């Protein structure tokens with residue numbers, strides 16, 4: 001898919017205030033600093049459509065972008081656990097889980113994973129949560145340019161093995177770099193394929 005237009009629509013912290021539209025929507029989620037906003041800029045070929053920062057916690061709101069006037073791309077804040085009072089139970093930030101539970105036009109969540117790191121419990125738990133709520137997702141490994149090819153392959157293989165301990169199969173996944181644009185065509189074609197089928 002070619003990106004002809006990409007425009008910022010609205011930012012907010014309430015799913016009820018998200019655009020009142022039935023256009024298919026794709027959300028980018030993952031830990032702070034994993035590269036969500038950078039990936040959105042890379043995919044759309046717009047250098048500063050989404051705000052990025054070397055400091056974690058840059059994106060604080062649900063940000064909608066309208067692409068080619070026919071689908072929405074959503075930049076989300078990094079997830080972390082929100083402490084529930086008087087309990088040691090940890091849950092993901094409420095407005096993030098509310099977004100995924102309520103937003104029916106959300107077709108596929110892209111869960112971003114830093115390709116340099118070992119599988120992290122918070123990412124595993126978030127994917128588990130998506131699975132329990134029947135929310136479709138893919139994995140995007142980010143920052144591939146920061147690793148030597150052999151190490152990258154080893155890390156992905158290791159991630160797959162760990163996933164297969166709790167999942168029947170490895171979800172669809174993409175390997176990306178915001179600097180080299182690795183993965184751009186594959187992800188855009190994947191989205192286009194879904195858009196054409198609905």
Ligand SMILES: Nc1nc2c(ncn2[C@@H]2O[C@H](COP(=O)(O)OP(=O)(O)OP(=O)(O)O)[C@@H](O)[C@H]2O)c(=O)[nH]1
Nearest residue numbers: 032033034035036037038052053057058059078178
């Ligand atoms: N080398 C390299 N750096 C990257 C890549 N993607 C992101 N970065 C850097 O990683 C840092 C974080 O990127 P962001 O895109 O702001 O990350 P984010 O996930 O949106 O972070 P929050 O909004 O804080 O949750 C920035 O310094 C980016 O330049 C990549 O593919 N390669």
Ligand SMILES: [Mg+2]
Nearest residue numbers: 036037058059
């Ligand atoms: Mg961000």
